Amino acid sequence: MGLVIQKFGGTSVGSAERILHVAERVIEEKNRGNDVVVVVSAMGKTTDSLVTLANEINPKPSKREMDVLLSTGEQITISLLAMALQAKGIDAISYTGWQAGIETEDVHGNARILNIQTEKVQERIQQGKVVIVAGFQGVTEAGDITTLGRGGSDTTAVAIAAALKADKCDIYTDVTGVFTTDPRFVKNARKLLAISYDEMLELANLGAGVLHPRAVEYAKNYQVPLVVRSSMEQEEGTIIEEEVSMEQNLVVRGVAFEDNITSVTVFGLKNPLTSLSTIFTTLASHHINVDIIIQSLTNDQLTNLSFSIKDSDLEETLKVLEENKAELGYDKVNSEQGLAKVSIVGSGMISNPGVAADMFKVLSAEEIVIKMVSTSEIKVSTVIEKENMVKAVETLHDAFELSKITVNA
Amino acid sequence: MGLVIQKFGGTSVGSAERILHVAERVIEEKNRGNDVVVVVSAMGKTTDSLVTLANEINPKPSKREMDVLLSTGEQITISLLAMALQAKGIDAISYTGWQAGIETEDVHGNARILNIQTEKVQERIQQGKVVIVAGFQGVTEAGDITTLGRGGSDTTAVAIAAALKADKCDIYTDVTGVFTTDPRFVKNARKLLAISYDEMLELANLGAGVLHPRAVEYAKNYQVPLVVRSSMEQEEGTIIEEEVSMEQNLVVRGVAFEDNITSVTVFGLKNPLTSLSTIFTTLASHHINVDIIIQSLTNDQLTNLSFSIKDSDLEETLKVLEENKAELGYDKVNSEQGLAKVSIVGSGMISNPGVAADMFKVLSAEEIVIKMVSTSEIKVSTVIEKENMVKAVETLHDAFELSKITVNA
Numbered sequence: 065m066g067l068v069i070q071k072f073g074g075t076s077v078g079s080a081e082r083i084l085h086v087a088e089r090v091i092e093e094k095n096r097g098n099d100v101v102v103v104v105s106a107m108g109k110t111t112d113s114l115v116t117l118a119n120e121i122n123p124k125p126s127k128r129e130m131d132v133l134l135s136t137g138e139q140i141t142i143s144l145l146a147m148a149l150q151a152k153g154i155d156a157i158s159y160t161g162w163q164a165g166i167e168t169e170d171v172h173g174n175a176r177i178l179n180i181q182t183e184k185v186q187e188r189i190q191q192g193k194v195v196i197v198a199g200f201q202g203v204t205e206a207g208d209i210t211t212l213g214r215g216g217s218d219t220t221a222v223a224i225a226a227a228l229k230a231d232k233c234d235i236y237t238d239v240t241g242v243f244t245t246d247p248r249f250v251k252n253a254r255k256l257l258a259i260s261y262d263e264m265l266e267l268a269n270l271g272a273g274v275l276h277p278r279a280v281e282y283a284k285n286y287q288v289p290l291v292v293r294s295s296m297e298q299e300e301g302t303i304i305e306e307e308v309s310m311e312q313n314l315v316v317r318g319v320a321f322e323d324n325i326t327s328v329t330v331f332g333l334k335n336p337l338t339s340l341s342t343i344f345t346t347l348a349s350h351h352i353n354v355d356i357i358i359q360s361l362t363n364d365q366l367t368n369l370s371f372s373i374k375d376s377d378l379e380e381t382l383k384v385l386e387e388n389k390a391e392l393g394y395d396k397v398n399s400e401q402g403l404a405k406v407s408i409v410g411s412g413m414i415s416n417p418g419v420a421a422d423m424f425k426v427l428s429a430e431e432i433v434i435k436m437v438s439t440s441e442i443k444v445s446t447v448i449e450k451e452n453m454v455k456a457v458e459t460l461h462d463a464f465e466l467s468k469i470t471v472n473a
Numbered sequence: 474m475g476l477v478i479q480k481f482g483g484t485s486v487g488s489a490e491r492i493l494h495v496a497e498r499v500i501e502e503k504n505r506g507n508d509v510v511v512v513v514s515a516m517g518k519t520t521d522s523l524v525t526l527a528n529e530i531n532p533k534p535s536k537r538e539m540d541v542l543l544s545t546g547e548q549i550t551i552s553l554l555a556m557a558l559q560a561k562g563i564d565a566i567s568y569t570g571w572q573a574g575i576e577t578e579d580v581h582g583n584a585r586i587l588n589i590q591t592e593k594v595q596e597r598i599q600q601g602k603v604v605i606v607a608g609f610q611g612v613t614e615a616g617d618i619t620t621l622g623r624g625g626s627d628t629t630a631v632a633i634a635a636a637l638k639a640d641k642c643d644i645y646t647d648v649t650g651v652f653t654t655d656p657r658f659v660k661n662a663r664k665l666l667a668i669s670y671d672e673m674l675e676l677a678n679l680g681a682g683v684l685h686p687r688a689v690e691y692a693k694n695y696q697v698p699l700v701v702r703s704s705m706e707q708e709e710g711t712i713i714e715e716e717v718s719m720e721q722n723l724v725v726r727g728v729a730f731e732d733n734i735t736s737v738t739v740f741g742l743k744n745p746l747t748s749l750s751t752i753f754t755t756l757a758s759h760h761i762n763v764d765i766i767i768q769s770l771t772n773d774q775l776t777n778l779s780f781s782i783k784d785s786d787l788e789e790t791l792k793v794l795e796e797n798k799a800e801l802g803y804d805k806v807n808s809e810q811g812l813a814k815v816s817i818v819g820s821g822m823i824s825n826p827g828v829a830a831d832m833f834k835v836l837s838a839e840e841i842v843i844k845m846v847s848t849s850e851i852k853v854s855t856v857i858e859k860e861n862m863v864k865a866v867e868t869l870h871d872a873f874e875l876s877k878i879t880v881n882a
């Protein structure tokens with residue numbers, strides 16, 4: 065007998081039929097003898113159509129009013145799921161963010177949860193009710209409605225799990241778990257039984273897309289065990305927790321990748337001390353996200369600087385650099401489009417020096433040229449030519465023995 | 474410089490374009506130097522489609538969850554109208570029912586407003602903002618969302634006008650005011666400049682449909698002057714207030730009518746003392762609305778009872794009477810379908826005895842048979858054959874000089 069938080073995303077609650085199906089998943093958990101709190105997102109395309117409607121009226125709507133508007137999406141889902149459970153004879157009650165006591169900062173569109181007043185929800189749980197809470201939303205001290213931004217419903221689920229000291233938090237999604245790499249590209253991809261918070265954070269930031277990094281961070285901070293699993297299929301998912309046993313001696317637990325990367329090199333920076341910070345402050349103020357940064361000293365005491373950006377930001381980046389050429393003081397700029405980033409992630413690297421070297425060796429054996437490298441304690445990222453991306457991922461996946469995991473995808 | 478409450482219904486806010494148009498009407502009022510609080514309904518068919526969705530999931534959804542669901546409709550409108558005003562450079566802020574401090578009974582689907590905490594709204598008005606409040610909804614002391622039932626947004630507008638001691642409350646609708654009779658049927662129908670609360674209540678109950686009786690009652694109790702006017706056209710509407718000057722010596726101010734009426738007669742009730750209450754209690758428990766009731770004593774001390782219902786309730790009514798025949802103790806039941814009710818309304822009747830007689834004379838001159846009669850201080854209703862309905866209305870409208878009103882429709 066425990067307390068389980070279940071979170072269902074927009075696809076899982078996209079129609080009346082899907083909501084009735086979600087009710088079945090809730091009842092299964094209830095039948096295992098557990099208390100259940102369910103967190104839901106807005107139905108399928110609801111948010112998109114509300115945004116379209118708003119833009120017809122005001123191309124630049126105020127963020128406060130957008131939050132009032134968008135929060136209706138989850139409010140619709142909670143009431144419908146409560147009705148679905150009631151139709152199946154289960155005592156259920158819905159709560160919006162403000163009703164569930166989810167207090168946030170006074171920031172619209174991207175608020176952080178400050179506190180959760182759990183009395184009301186706890187009282188309902190004690191009465192044997194299934195409590196359904198609207199994800200993605202909260203309320204400020206002054207009583208304004210806020211939303212939590214991308215991945216907000218995951219964050220709500222984890223925050224509620226932490227506040228209620230739940231035994232686990234199940235994130236139901238349209239995939240069956242976290243994979244060693246993207247199964248749409250690599251047929252040998254395997255589902256992981258377990259992964260650590262830190263590894264998941266690296267994978268999430270690298271674009272694995274299953275869970276929002278903020279939710280993973282929150283789970284790590286409060287040590288909430290997360291399970292990513294399918295809302296459609298019954299198979300077991302992937303557990304995300306602090307310490308993950310080194311099943312099958314995995315040093316690397318995943319290979320992440322993304323394409324449409326451009327590298328930009330600025331040659332001959334005359335004043336590296338100040339120009340480095342000036343370049344990146346300037347780019348940030350133009351909302352250009354810079355990923356890998358490499359600085360090298362050349363013979364004649366001039367500095368060359370390389371960094372990677374998304375292909376779509378190249379034009380703006382070149383413009384910004386050109387406009388600030390005098391201030392930055394450099395000779396010339398080169399860029400190379402059509403690149404990809406391939407990364408290996410695994411907390412086993414910490415105690416296994418030489419993993420990066422192994423990676424380079426594998427790529428070099430395939431005659432894949434490495435353009436840039438970046439490393440963290442549990443990650444090695446390389447930038448290579450896009451046409452080599454899938455081959456690199458497959459080769460690394462095999463070389464680090466991820467294809468040998470026996471749990472099937 | 475005063476405070477004006479404006480209420481816009483579902484048709485007036487049915488699309489992005491219509492909402493932008495409503496914003497113009499708000500700005501006009503603001504430009505007259507008034508502070509403005511706007512109350513809005515859900516957009517057009519939103520409520521209907523939410524009800525359909527709910528019924529797909531649960532044919533008998535809980536009323537609490539229906540309120541959570543339906544209240545999203547007005548929440549969408551308030552945010553969009555705020556955005557529309559902001560797009561036109563007006564400082565505006567939206568409030569849901571709970572944010573606006575609209576406290577109701579703990580009844581779902583048909584709650585009454587108990588109190589309005591106006592501090593927050595007043596503070597915003599003082600800051601020069603246009604405040605937009607979601608109609609039709611409130612919150613219980615325990616923090617549950619409630620809705621006010623049919624005509625709920627009108628009631629919200631009137632209640633806010635009363636709480637804020639507004640100078641007037643403009644109800645914007647798809648007609649230009651209150652008419653002497655329905656202009657879709659009678660070409661001589663005239664728009665009234667003014668009508669009293671009591672007259673409006675009789676007209677509203679008689680199916681004039683412009684304003685919900687509960688809102689009119691509320692306005693009467695708190696002496697809030699109401700104006701019914703068009704959201705599309707600029708012409709003046711009809712003011713509804715306590716004392717209305719007898720412009721043009723009108724004794725009768727309106728002719729109301731509805732068809733699809735059935736009369737039912739129960740013959741030979743053996744125990745009129747108890748059976749009368751038993752019949753109507755039983756019918757009420759089957760949700761059958763009884764309108765006119767007439768009881769007559771026959772020669773042999775047996776009582777005959779006639780009453781009018783809607784055609785659609787006949788089958789159920791006959792079934793209920795048959796099932797309770799033993800208990801009620803009567804000889805037989807007759808019914809007549811295809812009738813209509815035509816009523817004249819006017820507070821001038823109080824000081825003009827003989828108005829009812831005038832009405833009967835007019836109808837009799839047209840050879841229209843009166844099947845049933847019911848009177849109140851300011852109303853006379855007759856039940857006649859449906860095929861005579863429009864002729865009766867036109868004749869009465871002319872006879873009581875309503876066609877002579879000079880304000881054009």
